[in-house]
Amino acid sequence: MENYYEKRWRAVLIALLGICIISYFPAKKILSKSDFMSEWGKILSSRNKDAANEKSNSGINYRLAVKGISSENFISGEDVFEEGTDVLITNQEIEAAKSFYILQGQDEAEAEQSAIKYVEEYNAMYIEAVNNGYDVTEEEVDKYVSDFKIMAKQADNSDDIMKVIAQFESENEYWEYQKVVCQKQLPIQKYVKVLEEEYMAREGENEENADAADLWNKELDKIKERAAINQNYKKIANTGSIDKKFKI
Secondary structure, eight states: OOOHHHHHHHHHHHIIIIITTSOSSOSSTTSOHHHHHHHHHHHHHHHHHHHHHHHHHOSSEEESBSSSGGGGOEEEGGGEEEEOSSBEEEHHHHHHHHHHHHHHTOOHHHHHHHHHHHHHHHHHHHHHHHHTTOOOOHHHHHHHHHHHHHHHHHSTTHHHHHHHHTTSSOHHHHHHHHHHHHHHHHHHHHHHHHHHHHHHHHHTOOTTOHHHHHHHHHHHHHHHHHHHHHHTOEEOSSGGGSOGGGBO
8 A cells, every 4th residue: 555655756746747736637538548648748848838939039028926936937028927916927837727627628718717726826825835934946956856857767657757758859858847847846845745734733633544635635725725815816918017026
């Protein structure tokens, strides 16, 4: 039987696919698991290239966030979908998440709603993590990704991971992409782990209890919703309306 730490490793390997908090497998059997992973890899690779092109073609760039390691990354003003109090959401993030939900079997309108909710909560949780002292350094990110290059090849689901990687021009391109993903994923992961431990201690439960885990997941949903509300997101109609605090 898989122990707690093995579950943790597996969860992080799933996150390294670029899916992060959203579920791993398609909700409806539209594609085989193999085809699903290949299609998801194509989406990630395409969005990665689009984001790079947007950045290189822009005259004015904006920070992804006003705090934390992501504040060192920038995007084109044309790629800004929404602005939060402390973080910007990109069109690329929304489109990638939307494509994922469509692969799961949702129609386009439903997928867009799911994508916006997911991306808003994900970015808000990054800010909450940083605000609570769970930021990371570039060195931490590099070591984390380096470790999981090895783990990915040894994992039970390594074939799935390789199907995603194969859609990038090179394995190196994939791992460089994952470094950017981990800049937000790692702080969230650290923060959520502490919140979970605190919740289980408060309730007198442990992570091995399935019922307690279900209750914790419901509590986490509430935490993510509150974090998104705290960001007070607003749609960006034009680059002129982006707050100057995000400008480089």
